[in-house]
Amino acid sequence: MQKTLFELVNEVQDEVTFIAFLSALHKDRQAHADEWQQDSIDSYLEAAADWGQESVDGLIHYEKPDNPWKRCAQIMYMGKIYE
Template sequence: MQKTLFELVNEVQDEESFIVFLSALSKDRQACPDEWQHDSIESFLEAAADWSQESVNGLTHYEKPDNSWKRCAQIMYMGKFYE
């Protein structure tokens, strides 16, 4: 059974698992472009940066992880959705 992006982002702990997540994120963009809020790399990166600024101290339903690899994966993941 293939893992979802959400499962993979939550499993990121180190460089190796971060690379696995990035590969899955890329495949998700190719397979499901209609699920992405952003059509360009510029808007995707802007959304990821905006969400990272918004969540730098955590959010109501989000606790910022201590693990930098996981935080980076979460930032990239949220670039898919954040407006």
């Protein structure tokens, strides 16, 4: 069974798993563009950066991980859905 993008982002621990996540993120965009809040690279990067800034100290339902690879993957994942 293929893992979801959400499952993959939570499994990121190192460079190899981060790159695997990036590949899955790319495939998700190609296959499910209608599920993305952002329709351009500009809006995607803006959303990712905005969420990253908002969550720099954690959020009510989000505990910032110590692992920088996982944190970067989470920021990129949130660029997909953050408004």
